[in-house]
Amino acid sequence: MLDKITQTEDDYQVVIDGTEMTVPNNPSNRHYQMVQDAIADGVEVIVPVVPDPIIAERAAMTLTFSQLLIGLVLMDWITEAEGDAWLKGNELPAEVTSMIAGLPVEQRFPAKARALRMSVADRMDPLVLALAQGRGVPPEDMDVFFQTFGKL
DSSP states (O other): OEEEEEEOSSEEEEEETTEEEEEESOTTSTTHHHHHHHHHTTOOEEOOOOOOHHHHHHHTOEEEHHHHHHHHHHTTSSOHHHHHHHHHTSOOOHHHHHHHHTSOHHHHHHHHHHHHTOSEEETTOHHHHHHHHHHTOOHHHHHHHHHHHTTO
16 A cells, blocks of 8 residues: 655655655656556645745845945935934834835834844845835845845
8 A cells, every 4th residue: 555655856755555665757667557546546745845045045145234224325225314314223214114104003013123123134034025026126136235235
């Protein structure tokens, strides 16, 4: 009896009568039809999720708060006056305030607190993603932004 089926890119890893086996994804293999019959009978096929290397790389990108502000000002995404005010912790740039105002009520204060007292900006942080999307900045340009200003 076939108990477990895990599908990989090239084959099936199966458990038949308690014995683990590799079955090639090849109709001429004698166990291949057994796997197909088990699938047709409703045995669940496990397909492992392969992590996307680009997403993993982006998740590792971070900037310090000062690197973020320097980049935003130098790229003219915020004015120097907005950068100064944000740096002092007095206020957020209008674009950030507007984006936060569009969040559900229960998410506004946490977003404002994180933005005002940010120590590190993560590339995949929802605030960073929302601001980039709001400006129409494609992911590749955000990658370049983080790579460029992460060197400062």
